């Protein structure tokens with residue numbers, strides 16, 4: 001399984017793109033950035049976008065991807081997939097013909113470049129060539145993490161979350177998981193802000209680790225660009241053998 005890091009940050013900075021990952025060239029896991037990281041041919045290969053929640057730093061790339069697909073007359077749509085409340089948020093607040101066009105009717109309703117799919121929570125669904133289970137996490141809006149595998153190998157993806165239980169509990173019961181992709185947003189001194197916005201600091205991650213499947217490597221993303229160095233230093237002090245900050249632009253193989 002191939003995971004390309006399109007964007008690895010919890011916001012946007014100069015050359016620093018919001019969180020988005022591309023699995024096996026076909027399935028996006030969050031879509032904070034897409035055309036900023038892929039050429040047009042690569043964008044047209046994408047079949048699904050798994051979305052953890054509807055915050056802008058996870059969906060802006062989908063907005064611009066649909067624009068690319070429309071203007072290049074893509075023969076197939078990208079299917080945005082998540083739990084029902086997240087799909088509702090996308091329809092109501094993003095692709096609503098006000099903030100952005102409703103691309104489920106462009107160029108025509110029968111031939112649209114955007115489709116939606118509602119995934120049942122805590123149930124495994126087939127998405128392209130992957131198996132995906134959304135599990136609710138603790139964020140300020142409806143949000144899920146995902147358990148993703150291809151029958152042989154797989155990973156846990158936390159989405160945006162503060163301290164949480166169900167995702168780690170479910171992941172502990174699965175075999176074949178190779179890595180945990182987990183958010184960390186703020187340095188330890190901004191603990192109050194992390195709690196209010198339901199994100200993790202390195203210290204909070206240290207406590208979450210005890211609930212995760214033991215011994216799996218942790219691949220970190222979603223650090224706020226403004227606090228990158230400070231947060232990275234604190235992360236390295238927890239467990240340098242197990243914790244690795246993902247690199248934007250790089251492709252990882254499981």
Ligand SMILES: [Zn+2]
Nearest residue numbers: 010055057160
């Ligand atoms: Zn975010």
Ligand SMILES: [Zn+2]
Nearest residue numbers: 053055139160
């Ligand atoms: Zn968020």
